[in-house]
Amino acid sequence: MASNKNVLILPGDGIGPEVMTEVRRVMDWMGNQRGVGFEVDEDLVGGCAYEKHGVALADETMDKAQEADAVLLGAVGGPQWDNLDFSLKPERGLLRLRKEMDLYANLRPAIVFDALVEASTLKPEIVEGLDILIIRELTAGVYFGEPRGIEELPDGRRRGVNTQVYYSDEVERVARVAFEMAKLRNNLVTSSEKANVMESGVMWREEVTRLHEAEYKDVELNHMYADNCAMQLVRNPKQFDVIVTDNLFGDMLSDEAAMLTGSLGMLPSASLGATDVTGRRKALYEPVHGSAPDITGQGLANPLACVLSYAMMLRYSFDLGDEADLVETAVNNVLAGGIRTADIMSPGKAKVSTKVMGETIIRELEKLTR
Ligand code: NAD
Ligand code: IPM
Ligand code: MN
Numbered sequence: 001m002a003s004n005k006n007v008l009i010l011p012g013d014g015i016g017p018e019v020m021t022e023v024r025r026v027m028d029w030m031g032n033q034r035g036v037g038f039e040v041d042e043d044l045v046g047g048c049a050y051e052k053h054g055v056a057l058a059d060e061t062m063d064k065a066q067e068a069d070a071v072l073l074g075a076v077g078g079p080q081w082d083n084l085d086f087s088l089k090p091e092r093g094l095l096r097l098r099k100e101m102d103l104y105a106n107l108r109p110a111i112v113f114d115a116l117v118e119a120s121t122l123k124p125e126i127v128e129g130l131d132i133l134i135i136r137e138l139t140a141g142v143y144f145g146e147p148r149g150i151e152e153l154p155d156g157r158r159r160g161v162n163t164q165v166y167y168s169d170e171v172e173r174v175a176r177v178a179f180e181m182a183k184l185r186n187n188l189v190t191s192s193e194k195a196n197v198m199e200s201g202v203m204w205r206e207e208v209t210r211l212h213e214a215e216y217k218d219v220e221l222n223h224m225y226a227d228n229c230a231m232q233l234v235r236n237p238k239q240f241d242v243i244v245t246d247n248l249f250g251d252m253l254s255d256e257a258a259m260l261t262g263s264l265g266m267l268p269s270a271s272l273g274a275t276d277v278t279g280r281r282k283a284l285y286e287p288v289h290g291s292a293p294d295i296t297g298q299g300l301a302n303p304l305a306c307v308l309s310y311a312m313m314l315r316y317s318f319d320l321g322d323e324a325d326l327v328e329t330a331v332n333n334v335l336a337g338g339i340r341t342a343d344i345m346s347p348g349k350a351k352v353s354t355k356v357m358g359e360t361i362i363r364e365l366e367k368l369t370r
Pocket of ligand 3: 251252255288
């Protein structure tokens with residue numbers, strides 16, 4: 001039973017707490033109506049943690065995240081913290097969670113709900129029925145490579161440095177996740193790097209090819225330069241099934257993929273670690289979007305990316321596929337019924353606030369289970 005499982009909730013900054021309030025509504029409903037409740041603890045990450053503790057993630061919170069069966073996060077960051085020392089920035093809290101929990105595989109599905117075909121900035125025939133999965137390596141690459149920093153040079157100039165570093169086992173383990181996921185889907189992996197200009201990209205391509213030859217010959221594998229991949233994603237996104245790529249390219253390609261679905265407010269994600277001997281896997285679930293300071297506090301935030309992240313948590317951490325399906329079906333039906341937050345609004349639809357979207361999801365869950 002799920003009731004002895006612990007979930008750590010980190011709403012974070014900006015619209016993070018706003019969207020998380022709606023997720024809590026759905027979680028409470030699931031606990032009360034379906035018996036899939038969790039022991040829930042809530043804590044601080046990001047700018048709000050900095051205000052209280054002077055750091056973006058307190059050690060105690062880090063410990064709780066390590067112990068939790070799953071972590072659900074809203075978003076971090078905001079302009080009021082932009083000028084903090086680099087080590088204190090809200091984003092460091094999130095990066096510490098990913099690194100110390102070793103969450104190397106970030107699954108970012110981009111699915112176009114039928115009702116939202118019109119909300120995309122692309123032509124309907126390009127995005128209709130789209131279902132792709134971007135797997136972003138999340139604990140290495142230029143985000144964490146050394147050396148890094150800003151140096152003052154004797155000649156008065158400054159030098160900013162970041163380093164793209166990958167080890168072969170880091171490539172292999174994320175590629176393995178991609179091949180395994182592809183087997184459950186349409187059996188096609190596109191691996192994306194810039195092997196034409198980066199040695200780390202050459203090594204990436206060789207490692208993915210080696211693993212493919214050794215263990216996954218039954219899965220189709222393509223390689224594509226990341227710049228071309230960015231272009232192909234808007235030209236013909238349905239050519240893809242699973243895309244596996246590095247930390248930085250994955251960050252960019254997933255924001256791009258979000259617009260295929262209509263809004264960044266629609267894209268959930270799961271960040272997964274390795275499965276240990278007991279079968280347990282550390283995991284953090286978060287929407288792809290950030291703290292959206294431009295719309296914070298106005299009831300404009302779309303909570304669905306976070307709600308769908310919770311559905312991914314049910315599926316991947318707790319093996320509750322039926323409940324995950326239920327949440328996703330509720331989202332689908334609410335959208336089909338013409339309910340929209342501002343970011344996915346189109347003519348003739350009903351524009352609702354963050355809170356009303358959450359309430360409408362609950363009503364739909366009730367209808368579906370009556
Ligand atoms: P952002 O994702 O916060 O916002 C980009 C645009 O998308 C904005 O116009 C915003 O209003 C809109 N948007 C985002 N989520 C939305 C939602 N749920 N509903 C409706 N509209 C939504 O990116 P940004 O503005 O570049 O960054 C703002 C802050 O968030 C920065 O401090 C950044 O570092 C941080 N950030 C955090 C995360 C995270 O916590 N995972 C992710 C990305 C950015
Ligand atoms: C994301 C965000 C983060 C990233 C930031 C907030 C650290 O943009 O999760 O996509 O760059 O990974
Ligand atoms: Mn991003």
